[in-house]
Amino acid sequence: MNRGAGSVEVPLELDVRGPKQFISVRRPPGRAPEYDAQVGKFGSLGYIEMSPNPERVGPSRVYVTCLDNIESELTVEHLVVTGAAGDGPARQQPVRRLGPGRFVAALNLPAGRFTIAVVARAQGGARLRSVFALKVPRG
Numbered sequence: 001m002n003r004g005a006g007s008v009e010v011p012l013e014l015d016v017r018g019p020k021q022f023i024s025v026r027r028p029p030g031r032a033p034e035y036d037a038q039v040g041k042f043g044s045l046g047y048i049e050m051s052p053n054p055e056r057v058g059p060s061r062v063y064v065t066c067l068d069n070i071e072s073e074l075t076v077e078h079l080v081v082t083g084a085a086g087d088g089p090a091r092q093q094p095v096r097r098l099g100p101g102r103f104v105a106a107l108n109l110p111a112g113r114f115t116i117a118v119v120a121r122a123q124g125g126a127r128l129r130s131v132f133a134l135k136v137p138r139g
Contacts, residue, residue: 021130032063037130044069048118048130052109056137060109062093066101066120066128074101075123081105084115111138 026034032053039045047067052060064081066074081103082090093105101122114136120128 035132039128039130045126046074046128048128050116050118050132057109057111060107062105062107062116064103064118076101076120077123079103079120082117083107085110086113090117109136111136
């Protein structure tokens with residue numbers, strides 16, 4: 001790329017919103033909440049299940065399971081989990097594989113709004129992405 005002597009390179013960061021997703025939340029008594037997101041129109045690409053345990057301030061394990069469109073566990077080649085407190089920046093979290101499409105990430109949840117994003121690349125190339133908005137109670 002040709003640049004003039006007075007040119008300056010400016011870094012650019014974009015937050016691009018994806019299509020609206022249907023996300024359901026189940027809160028079974030005495031158990032961790034379960035967030036389920038349909039990926040693709042009516043779940044045509046599959047589903048991402050996410051469960052923060054516990055969903056309160058402090059250390060938590062976030063379990064993620066990727067499913068195909070008939071809700072069988074997908075074989076995932078690569079998965080990324082990010083977390084962002086309030087309007088803060090998203091930070092990639094280390095994940096550990098538990099199975100072909102199951103993972104866990106250790107996060108420290110702050111009080112208030114916390115956003116967890118999951119991006120997975122399944123065997124065969126399908127890409128699943130979902131964003132989960134949590135409201136973490138103070139105690």
